[in-house]
Amino acid sequence: xxxxxxxxxxxxxxxxxxxxxxxxxxxxxxxxxxxxxxxxxxxxxxxxxxxxxxxxxxxxxxxxxxxxxxxxxxxxxxxxxxxxxxxxxxxxxxxxxxxxxxxxxxxxxxxxxxxxxxxxxxxxxxxxxxxxxxxxxxxxxxxxxxxxxxxxxxxxxxxxxxxxxxxxxxxxxxxxxxxxxxxxxxxxxxxxxxxxxxxxxxxxxxxxxxxxxxxxxxxxxxxxxxxxxxxxxxxxxxxxxxxxxxxxxxxxxxxxxxxxxxxxxxxxxxxxxxxxxxxxxxxxxxxxxxxxxxxxxxxxxxxxxxxxxxxxxxxxxxxxxxxxxxxxxxxxxxx
Amino acid sequence: xxxxxxxxxxxxxxxxxxxxxxxxxxxxxxxxxxxxxxxxxxxxxxxxxxxxxxxxxxxxxxxxxxxxxxxxxxxxxxxxxxxxxxxxxxxxxxxxxxxxxxxxxxxxxxxxxxxxxxxxxxxxxxxxxxxxxxxxxxxxxxxxxxxxxxxxxxxxxxxxxxxxxxxxxxxxxxxxxxxxxxxxxxxxxxxxxxxxxxxxxxxxxxxxxxxxxxxxxxxxxxxxxxxxxxxxxxxxxxxxxxxxxxxxxxxxxxxxxxxxxxxxxxxxxxxxxxxxxxxxxxxxxxxxxxxxxxxxxxxxxxxxxxxxxxxxxxxxxxxxxxxxxxxxxxxxxxxxxxxxxxxxxxxxxxxxxxxxxxxxxxxxxxxxxxxxxxxxxxxxxxxxxxxxxxxxxxxxxxxxxxxxxxxxxxxxxxxxxxxxxxxxxxxxxxxxxxxxxxxxxxxxxxxxxxxxxxxxxxxxxxxxxxxxxxxxxxxxxxxxxxxxxxxxxxxxxxxxxxxxxxxxxxxxxxxxxxxxxxxxxxxxxxxxxxxxxxxxxxxxxxx
Numbered sequence: 001x002x003x004x005x006x007x008x009x010x011x012x013x014x015x016x017x018x019x020x021x022x023x024x025x026x027x028x029x030x031x032x033x034x035x036x037x038x039x040x041x042x043x044x045x046x047x048x049x050x051x052x053x054x055x056x057x058x059x060x061x062x063x064x065x066x067x068x069x070x071x072x073x074x075x076x077x078x079x080x081x082x083x084x085x086x087x088x089x090x091x092x093x094x095x096x097x098x099x100x101x102x103x104x105x106x107x108x109x110x111x112x113x114x115x116x117x118x119x120x121x122x123x124x125x126x127x128x129x130x131x132x133x134x135x136x137x138x139x140x141x142x143x144x145x146x147x148x149x150x151x152x153x154x155x156x157x158x159x160x161x162x163x164x165x166x167x168x169x170x171x172x173x174x175x176x177x178x179x180x181x182x183x184x185x186x187x188x189x190x191x192x193x194x195x196x197x198x199x200x201x202x203x204x205x206x207x208x209x210x211x212x213x214x215x216x217x218x219x220x221x222x223x224x225x226x227x228x229x230x231x232x233x234x235x236x237x238x239x240x241x242x243x244x245x246x247x248x249x250x251x252x253x254x255x256x257x258x259x260x261x262x263x264x265x266x267x268x269x270x271x272x273x274x275x276x277x278x279x280x281x282x283x284x285x286x287x288x289x290x291x292x293x294x295x296x297x298x299x300x301x302x303x304x305x306x307x308x309x310x311x312x313x314x315x316x317x318x319x320x321x322x323x324x325x326x327x328x329x330x331x332x333x334x335x
Numbered sequence: 336x337x338x339x340x341x342x343x344x345x346x347x348x349x350x351x352x353x354x355x356x357x358x359x360x361x362x363x364x365x366x367x368x369x370x371x372x373x374x375x376x377x378x379x380x381x382x383x384x385x386x387x388x389x390x391x392x393x394x395x396x397x398x399x400x401x402x403x404x405x406x407x408x409x410x411x412x413x414x415x416x417x418x419x420x421x422x423x424x425x426x427x428x429x430x431x432x433x434x435x436x437x438x439x440x441x442x443x444x445x446x447x448x449x450x451x452x453x454x455x456x457x458x459x460x461x462x463x464x465x466x467x468x469x470x471x472x473x474x475x476x477x478x479x480x481x482x483x484x485x486x487x488x489x490x491x492x493x494x495x496x497x498x499x500x501x502x503x504x505x506x507x508x509x510x511x512x513x514x515x516x517x518x519x520x521x522x523x524x525x526x527x528x529x530x531x532x533x534x535x536x537x538x539x540x541x542x543x544x545x546x547x548x549x550x551x552x553x554x555x556x557x558x559x560x561x562x563x564x565x566x567x568x569x570x571x572x573x574x575x576x577x578x579x580x581x582x583x584x585x586x587x588x589x590x591x592x593x594x595x596x597x598x599x600x601x602x603x604x605x606x607x608x609x610x611x612x613x614x615x616x617x618x619x620x621x622x623x624x625x626x627x628x629x630x631x632x633x634x635x636x637x638x639x640x641x642x643x644x645x646x647x648x649x650x651x652x653x654x655x656x657x658x659x660x661x662x663x664x665x666x667x668x669x670x671x672x673x674x675x676x677x678x679x680x681x682x683x684x685x686x687x688x689x690x691x692x693x694x695x696x697x698x699x700x701x702x703x704x705x706x707x708x709x710x711x712x713x714x715x716x717x718x719x720x721x722x723x724x725x726x727x728x729x730x731x732x733x734x735x736x737x738x739x740x741x742x743x744x745x746x747x748x749x750x751x752x753x754x755x756x757x758x759x760x761x762x763x764x765x766x767x768x769x770x771x772x773x774x775x776x777x778x779x780x781x782x783x784x785x786x787x788x789x790x791x792x793x794x795x796x797x798x799x800x801x802x803x804x805x806x807x808x809x810x811x812x813x814x815x816x817x818x819x820x821x822x823x824x825x826x827x828x829x830x831x832x833x834x835x836x837x838x839x840x841x842x843x844x845x846x847x848x849x850x851x852x853x854x855x856x857x858x859x860x861x862x863x864x865x866x867x868x869x870x871x872x873x874x875x876x877x878x
Contacts, residue, residue, distance in 0.1 A: 042792075043792030154592065
């Protein structure tokens with residue numbers, strides 16, 4: 001087992017370097033630079049431009065800038081935002097709980113709806129329910145988040161007035177951000193109505209972000225269930241007179257869940273990338289929103305640091321999933 | 336038979352939840368919510384140069400010695416009650432207002448009123464590289480102070496007495512008074528900064544703003560909300576609303592949706608495509624104001640064939656601006672004949688614009704030696720700007736117009752930052768560009784866009800340096816009386832029309848949609864949003 005863990009962890013190190021190189025290269029490949037972004041339509045004296053580039057450290061050769069960046073990262077310093085002049089890590093820590101909260105709710109929704117829907121489709125194979133679940137999930141999977149989110153806002157918020165349009169909580173609640181997780185902070189604040197307001201703000205973004213994972217989970221559960229339902233032990237259990245519900249939940253679903261859990265783990269990356277769009281539309285103050293602004297303003301440290309931090313989380317989650325899978329399934333461990 | 340009803344139950348639960356968790360309870364009547372378009376970079380107006388930051392910092396929380404009258408570009412007294420200009424135009428003496436209070440916060444309570452020390456502190460911090468406060472916040476620059484080339488204009492500032500300060504200039508500079516009304520010239524509290532330095536937290540003074548403005552800082556949740564409280568002791572009287580909240584909503588469609596549902600009362604920067612729906616909504620009112628801007632096509636006068644005036648004039652005549660105004664601006668603007676918009680003083684209404692005249696344009700081209708026209712790269716804006724809602728559409732129309740006189744334009748664009756970068760090197764032949772004024776002084780259009788100095792900095796994308804024009808605008812900047820200056824600028828506009836370094840296309844109109852329960856909101860000339868005299872009644876609002 002130790003060998004397996006070491007093998008997996010050793011793979012992570014080159015991945016980190018790859019991510020730093022990719023993030024650094026991509027943001028530097030985009031035309032323009034932070035100084036250009038500063039000046040707008042206004043002209044800038046070439047001498048001043050040179051001075052600003054020098055102050056930002058952007059006048060050095062790219063390999064030097066990259067080496068310097070990696071060196072800083074290895075020392076735990078992700079740099080300072082070129083627009084706000086705040087440390088990248090500080091900004092990330094302020095914003096990340098909002099993203100986590102949204103991603104968890106979206107994940108919860110996709111599991112709570114996707115799993116039963118997939119089971120239903122498998123059990124009622126080739127029925128109207130099956131076609132409906134698969135049809136809806138295919139639509140959900142193909143739906144561009146941006147368009148879907150706007151549609152949700154227009155229908156539920158503007159037309160029906162059921163949910164707020166965007167943000168995390170109504171303006172009359174000035175909840176101190178002690179943990180950054182607004183649901184927790186709202187409960188702690190003791191302000192009547194704050195939790196309800198925070199929850200109502202979570203509904204649409206969670207649906208928008210959770211739709212694709214929901215579709216993936218539903219489809220995966222269906223196919224996995226179908227396979228398991230054909231197994232001999234399921235037939236045996238039925239022959240023994242075990243109730244159908246028990247057969248489905250205890251004998252079939254438990255075994256069908258193994259690949260589904262892996263898929264759920266993989267959705268973390270998808271959720272974080274989906275959060276970039278969802279947060280922009282719903283004015284959700286998380287890292288997705290922040291990264292978009294970083295790219296637009298060519299805030300190199302924010303983009304590099306943000307991508308690295310998000311990638312770290314995705315890599316870590318996948319590593320944990322891999323390790324857990326190894327624990328569950330010895331064949332992988334020894335593979 | 337097993338009935339799996341979980342999905343149905345879940346859907347029902349979700350519907351129920353959505354229904355019961357409906358809209359938040361009604362807000363306090365005196366909270367005004369503004370859906371702003373982005374997050375401020377910070378709250379220290381000296382450090383930054385974007386309108387979004389000024390709207391969140393200098394406008395609500397600070398004052399300048401002089402300010403613009405809301406809705407106009409007239410400079411009116413603010414922290415200075417009056418000012419004298421030396422006969423040679425090289426010194427401005429400001430007589431400061433008595434009894435002006437600064438805000439307080441958890442770590443600072445002012446012990447004195449605003450006075451000359453605050454003016455000296457605020458200015459010297461930017462101007463003097465050896466000032467202990469000049470570099471206190473790492474990586475900060477005083478961008479706008481530098482952009483406005485203040486170090487070439489102001490020699491030093493003197494304190495005459497506690498309520499009189501004198502700005503001594505290096506040269507006469509008539510636009511100086513308008514410069515002093517700009518956001519970067521906001522007045523900070525010297526006492527607050529000293530107190531933070533003594534506490535060992537000098538950066539805190541920049542991060543947690545203290546000013547004399549109508550609203551005092553109450554809190555900022557990054558990328559979500561900025562909260563302000565009415566400042567009871569504001570020198571111009573307390574704001575009408577008790578609280579002001581900026582609900583940061585970057586997507587224009589979401590801003591409109593929030594305005595519709597009452598989650599905000601005023602919204603920034605509507606999408607032109609939404610205006611029709613906004614006008615039809617009985618709960619909304621769409622305010623409009625002539626923009627302090629110009630959208631133009633610049634010919635690179637250093638390159639052939641645009642070094643020839645006749646070619647530039649011909650293409651002016653070959654461009655149907657009325658049609659562009661209809662199709663691109665959807666009528667929300669006016670055709671431009673001068674580089675400055677008509678709301679600016681010194682606008683020369685006697686200037687005759689080039690008529691749209693294909694035959695005459697062809698004749699001029701033939702006279703210039705291009706009877707069969709020529710091929711040219713036309714750069715068009717890759718983004719929507721306040722002065723041009725659709726660069727590509729405009730380029731296509733111009734392409735079709737020029738085709739009629741034999742000029743084949745190839746449409747080219749680059750990513751926005753790259754576009755600007757390349758334009759500053761003079762790579763372009765003909766390019767689309769524009770400008771939104773900073774301070775309502777005509778100098779702020781003529782010098783950065785068409786002055787000889789601006790060729791070097793890249794702001795003059797026509798790379799047009801006309802001695803006669805340049806001398807006139809330079810002289811105007813050094814002439815103290817506005818009436819005399821206006822005459823010089825009027826002459827300069829005649830030259831600019833005759834020499835035709837640009838096709839002046841249009842001045843756009845700006846729009847601000849507000850809810851009907853909002854009273855007293857006036858649109859500003861420089862695109863800031865002022866809320867001191869705005870009141871609101873009823874309706875819930877979410878952040």
